[in-house]
Amino acid sequence: MPWRFRTESEHAQTVWVEPIVRVDNSLLQRDLARSGLGVVFLLSFVAERDLREGTLVPLFEGIEAEERSVHAVYPSPRHASAKVRAFVHSFKGPIGEPRGRNAARRNNSLRGAAPRP
Numbered sequence: 770m771p772w773r774f775r776t777e778s779e780h781a782q783t784v785w786v787e788p789i790v791r792v793d794n795s796l797l798q799r800d801l802a803r804s805g806l807g808v809v810f811l812l813s814f815v816a817e818r819d820l821r822e823g824t825l826v827p828l829f830e831g832i833e834a835e836e837r838s839v840h841a842v843y844p845s846p847r848h849a850s851a852k853v854r855a856f857v858h859s860f861k862g863p864i865g866e867p868r869g870r871n872a873a874r875r876n877n878s879l880r881g882a883a884p885r886p
Contacts, residue, residue, distance in 0.1 A: 772810055773835035781835070799825070810834070 770791075772784045789807060792798055795815045802809040803824055819825040841857045843849050849857075 774829065774832045775835055777831050782832075 770786055770788055772786055774782045774784070776782060786808075790801060792801070795811055798809040799811060799815055799819065801807070802811075803819065808828065813820075816825055816827075820827055839860065841860065843853050843857060846854060
């Protein structure tokens with residue numbers, strides 16, 4: 770499984786990892802890392818509290834994850850329900866983009882994290 774990064778000098782780098790567990794839920798990934806099962810690749814807002822409390826430690830400082838795209842497929846906005854339009858609107862801009870009262874102190878980058886030794 771490739772992890773793609775971009776260094777401060779804009780150099781692209783790919784690191785191949787062989788996971789012992791594959792999950793598609795970032796909260797479960799975080800919990801597995803807390804349990805000492807290895808290194809995880811998380812959005813910073815998922816790991817923020819654990820990093821602050823020291824239950825996880827940051828890895829790969831100064832390296833940003835490669836951007837990824839998310840696409841929504843739905844009927845024309847004219848025919849979409851208000852709920853669908855609101856959902857699509859909520860994802861405009863970077864996912865994980867800080868919102869609300871904590872916006873000024875959050876970072877929307879992806880982070881590697883590991884359990885505290």
